[in-house]
Each structure stands twice: as C-alpha cells, then as structure tokens.
Amino acid sequence: MAHQQPMTTTTRMVDPDLVADTSEGPALRGAACTECSTTTFPAQDRCPRCSALAMSPTLLPRRGTLWAHTVQHFAPKPPFRHDGEFEPFGLGYVDLGSVIVESRLTVSDVTALSPGLPVRLALVPAFTDDDGTTVTTFAFEPEEQ
Amino acid sequence: MGNHEDVVIIGVGMHRFGRTPGVSGRQMAVHATHQALADAGIAWPDVQFAFGGSYAAGDADALVADLGLTGLPFVNVKNGCGTGGSALTSARHAIASGAHDLGLVVGFDKHPRGAFNEDPANLGLGEWYGSTGMMVTTQFFAMKIQRYMAEHGISERTLAKVSTKAFRNGALNPMAWRREPLTEEQVLEAPMVNPPLTQYMFCSPGEGAVALVVASAERARRLGVEGIRLRGVEFRSRRFGSFEVYNTWISPERAEGPTSEAARAVFEAAGVGPEEVQVAQVQDTESGAEVMHLAETGLCAHGEQEQWYADGVTEINGRLPVNTDGGVLANGEPIGATGLRQVHEIVQQLRGRAGEHQVPGRPSVGFTHVYGAPGISACTVLTR
Ligand SMILES: [Zn+2]
Numbered sequence: 001m002a003h004q005q006p007m008t009t010t011t012r013m014v015d016p017d018l019v020a021d022t023s024e025g026p027a028l029r030g031a032a033c034t035e036c037s038t039t040t041f042p043a044q045d046r047c048p049r050c051s052a053l054a055m056s057p058t059l060l061p062r063r064g065t066l067w068a069h070t071v072q073h074f075a076p077k078p079p080f081r082h083d084g085e086f087e088p089f090g091l092g093y094v095d096l097g098s099v100i101v102e103s104r105l106t107v108s109d110v111t112a113l114s115p116g117l118p119v120r121l122a123l124v125p126a127f128t129d130d131d132g133t134t135v136t137t138f139a140f141e142p143e144e145q
Numbered sequence: 146m147g148n149h150e151d152v153v154i155i156g157v158g159m160h161r162f163g164r165t166p167g168v169s170g171r172q173m174a175v176h177a178t179h180q181a182l183a184d185a186g187i188a189w190p191d192v193q194f195a196f197g198g199s200y201a202a203g204d205a206d207a208l209v210a211d212l213g214l215t216g217l218p219f220v221n222v223k224n225g226c227g228t229g230g231s232a233l234t235s236a237r238h239a240i241a242s243g244a245h246d247l248g249l250v251v252g253f254d255k256h257p258r259g260a261f262n263e264d265p266a267n268l269g270l271g272e273w274y275g276s277t278g279m280m281v282t283t284q285f286f287a288m289k290i291q292r293y294m295a296e297h298g299i300s301e302r303t304l305a306k307v308s309t310k311a312f313r314n315g316a317l318n319p320m321a322w323r324r325e326p327l328t329e330e331q332v333l334e335a336p337m338v339n340p341p342l343t344q345y346m347f348c349s350p351g352e353g354a355v356a357l358v359v360a361s362a363e364r365a366r367r368l369g370v371e372g373i374r375l376r377g378v379e380f381r382s383r384r385f386g387s388f389e390v391y392n393t394w395i396s397p398e399r400a401e402g403p404t405s406e407a408a409r410a411v412f413e414a415a416g417v418g419p420e421e422v423q424v425a426q427v428q429d430t431e432s433g434a435e436v437m438h439l440a441e442t443g444l445c446a447h448g449e450q451e452q453w454y455a456d457g458v459t460e461i462n463g464r465l466p467v468n469t470d471g472g473v474l475a476n477g478e479p480i481g482a483t484g485l486r487q488v489h490e491i492v493q494q495l496r497g498r499a500g501e502h503q504v505p506g507r508p509s510v511g512f513t514h515v516y517g518a519p520g521i522s523a524c525t526v527l528t529r
Contacts, residue, residue, distance in 0.1 A: 014273040014277055015272070017271075018273065030394075041393060041394040042393065049385045068291060068292050069288060069291065070284055070291060070339040071339060072281065072284060073336070073337045076280070076281045077262035078275075079262070079275035079280070080276060080277075080280075091279060097397070099394050100394060100396070102279060102393050102394060104279070110340040115295065126276070126277050127276070137273065137277045
C-alpha cells in the first residue's frame with residue numbers, strides 16, 4: 001500500500017492536541033489542576049482527583065526517566081495502523097515528575113531498557129495516510145550517555 | 146449492610162469453554178441456563194428475575210425467546226470483565242432486600258480469534274491511542290509484572306510455573322479449552338508477546354457460558370436443597386493513583402488498585418479472613434496476573450509467591466489450590482462468562498463435585514477474584 005515514496009512530503013501529528021512545538025523542541029501538552037496541582041496527559045477539562053473544573057493547559061517536561069516498559073512483538077489489530085511489514089516497537093511509562101505518561105519508545109530491544117533510564121521526547125513516523133501524508137507521533141528516546 | 150436474607154447458590158450450569166463452531170453465544174447461554182435449572186431442581190417459570198450479559202454475543206434479555214416468555218424482569222448487564230460480578234451483585238441485592246427469593250444470573254460470550262480490539266472512544270480515549278498501537282491490554286500486564294518482578298524478586302521460571310499448572314489443571318477439566326499439558330521450557334521458549342510474557346503465558350479471547358440459580362436461604366430450605374452460601378460479593382473501580390490498563394498517564398501519587406479494595410471489602414462483609422480460604426480463583430489473564438493478584442487479594446504476602454510456586458502451594462493438592470479448573474489461561478476469556486465460571490468452579494469444589502480436579506478433603510471456604518479494563522475488580526466469598 002504505502003511502499004512507494006509519496007510525491008508530497010506533508011506530515012501531520014496523529015492528533016494535533018498532543019504535542020506543541022517549542023523553541024526547545026517538541027513538548028507534550030498536558031493540563032494541571034489549579035486546585036490540587038494534579039497533572040494529566042492529554043489535557044482534560046475536569047480534575048480526576050478533586051473533580052474541579054479548574055484545569056489549565058501546561059507543557060510537560062521534555063525529559064524524564066523510564067518507569068515501566070515492554071516491547072510490542074506482534075501487530076495489534078485495527079484501529080492500529082502501520083506501513084508495510086510490522087516492526088516491533090518499545091513502549092513504556094515515563095516519569096516526568098509531575099505526571100507519568102504512557103508513550104512509545106524509539107528502542108525495541110528490551111535489553112536496552114531498564115527502570116530509571118534517562119529519556120527525552122522525540123517525534124517519530126507512525127504510519128502513512130492514503131494521500132501520502134506522513135503521520136507522526138510522540139516517542140521517548142534514550143539520552144546519549 | 147442491611148442484608149436481611151442470606152443468599153445461596155442452589156444450581157450451576159455451564160457450556161464448555163473454547164471454540165464451538167456453529168454454536169452461538171446465545172445458544173451456549175440457553176444450554177447453561179437449563180443445566181443450572183436442572184441442577185437446582187426448578188423450572189424456568191419458577192425464576193422470578195434475571196441479571197445477565199455478554200460483551201460481544203448479544204443481549205441477555207433476548208434469551209427469553211428461547212427460555213420461555215414468562216414476563217419476568219430480565220436486566221442486561223454490560224460491564225466488561227465485571228459483567229458476571231455485577232450481575233451477581235445485583236441478584237444478591239434483589240434477594241437480600243426481600244424483593245425476590247429465586248433468580249438467575251447468566252454470562253456468555255463468543256469472541257473472534259486474536260487479541261481484543263476495542264474502540265478507544267468507548268473509554269474516552271483519543272483515536273491516536275489505538276492507531277499508534279497502545280490500546281493493547283497485554284502491554285499493561287507485561288509492564289506491571291516487569292516492575293513487580295524487580296520489586297519482589299519473582300523469576301521468569303515462576304511465570305512459567307503458573308502456566309504449566311493452568312494447563313495441567315485444564316487437562317483434568319472436560320469443560321476447559323486448553324487441555325494439553327506443557328513443560329516450563331515450552332512456555333519459556335514460546336514466541337515472545339510482550340516481554341517478559343510469552344505466548345503461553347497469556348489467555349486468548351474465547352467462548353463459553355455460565356448460569357447460576359440464586360435463592361434466599363429460606364427458599365432453598367423449602368426446596369429441600371443444600372445451597373452454597375454467597376457470603377459476600379464486592380465490586381470496585383479504580384481510585385486516583387492506581388496503575389491500571391488503558392491509562393494514557395498515571396499520577397506519581399500511588400494508591401492501591403481495585404483488586405485490593407474489593408478483596409478487603411468482601412472479606413470484611415463475609416466475616417472471613419484470607420487465611421481461612423481453602424480454594425481460590427484469581428484472575429490469570431496472564432501468568433503474572435495470578436502472581437500479583439494472589440498478594441493483592443491478601444491470600445499471600447508480596448514476594449512470597451516465588452517460594453509458593455517452587456513448593457507447589459497453589460496446586461490442586463497444595464495448601465491453597467488456585468485456579469483448579471485451569472483458570473483463564475486454560476479456559477480462555479469469554480468476557481461475559483469468566484467471572485461466573487470462577488464462581489461455578491468454587492461452588493462445585495465446595496460441593497465436592499469438581500470431578501478429576503476436585504481438591505482433596507472437600508474445602509469449605511472459597512474465594513473468587515476478577516480483574517479487567519478499565520481498572521475494575523469483583524470478588525466473592527463462598528462457604529458451605
Ligand atoms: Zn484537582
């Protein structure tokens with residue numbers, strides 16, 4: 001299907017509400033409760049801890065540490081989308097201090113992953129739309145040691 | 146809490162689990178219901194109310210077309226993995242309140258092959274969560290057990306022992322799906338799904354149906370049947386700070402999960418301690434889940450499992466037999482039926498009617514625990 005390189009080179013984020021472009025690079029868009037400081041990702045209107053309608057948008061730290069991880073070794077069913085042959089991918093929860101977010105990882109070798117590993121946010125291609133648009137998503141990659 | 150009438154289970158029925166081509170989930174449910182009615186020695190028109198459900202095999206209340214149009218109130222329950230637990234909770238309230246004294250609980254399902262695929266929108270999640278490959282329940286269980294193994298010294302060998310026990314017990318159970326015993330090496334060397342969990346450490350979506358006839362203790366006496374007492378059934382959802390399946394984020398603030406809360410509540414309601422349990426069913430969606438749930442329910446201490454599995458404590462002839470019918474690993478996961486299958490097995494164990502997988506000495510106190518998305522748990526305590 002998407003084996004041929006498309007003529008166009010347009011890209012889009014898989015969901016425009018997930019990531020902001022900052023001068024430092026991409027950052028996840030969360031929300032923080034002005035009553036109890038609970039931070040969510042993605043942003044939501046009400047606080048899941050204190051129920052207040054008091055969430056304000058906040059950009060999450062771009063660096064954190066790995067909290068939990070595994071690797072996806074088989075192709076999930078739809079609605080999962082991917083191009084060509086399925087490639088295993090890593091995923092995990094990343095501790096950003098105020099919140100622990102679930103994310104894909106750029107590494108799929110489980111032996112290269114361990115709790116506490118320093119990681120930073122990156123954008124990676126996820127799949128290609130029918131019109132050739134590259135769809136990107138967020139992922140965390142290990143910091144260079 | 147205000148339960149004036151003791152509630153007892155006086156009949157159980159089941160359609161065998163696994164794959165039954167050409168038999169619909171509804172047909173399985175009708176079969177299980179008739180078995181339960183016959184077991185209780187009653188007829189369908191005697192049933193005053195019913196609660197039931199499936200996740201993907203149709204509406205339970207439509208079963209009346211085949212069971213008989215008697216005008217009874219039949220309430221559909223659609224509560225994911227908690228469907229059976231919720232239906233049983235509701236039936237218990239209906240009897241304990243004095244509104245009725247004889248009812249039916251039924252759960253059934255029939256899923257296509259492969260992992261479950263759920264629409265993220267059903268859980269209030271963005272489409273991106275599914276399209277980028279994160280809406281997969283097995284990933285959660287793998288991440289949770291990976292952390293747990295490091296924290297509590299659990300080995301991959303123990304995960305394999307959970308699977309081999311499940312298939313060994315399944316081989317003794319004619320109603321089970323997976324009936325071929327496997328070696329620990331076969332389990333460990335099977336294709337990796339989500340490290341540290343291999344293919345044979347996971348259950349598969351499957352098919353099956355279970356029905357229970359519930360009655361007040363007074364009605365059971367009048368019918369002249371000896372029921373198994375439902376001493377408690379408690380259902381909980383997740384609290385802020387717990388780590389559950391399908392969470393795009395979690396709080397750094399840690400809280401107990403619904404399993405611990407539901408288990409503590411049911412033991413308190415039953416007036417029975419976890420140390421008194423003689424046979425247990427705990428959710429083994431994958432082998433690590435059985436290990437973790439044993440401690441979360443209070444049946445053992447965190448970290449104690451490594452020695453327990455080395456010593457065979459959870460075997461049918463061990464000190465605390467667990468998942469004696471093969472559990473979810475050997476029976477598969479028909480979502481609407483699993484919670485009731487667990488109760489079915491404990492009822493048969495307490496009656497001494499579990500056949501080849503009967504626990505020696507006929508236990509008198511049993512426990513069941515179910516866990517599912519998006520972070521729910523239901524537990525029961527049953528006694529003779
Ligand atoms: Zn708040």
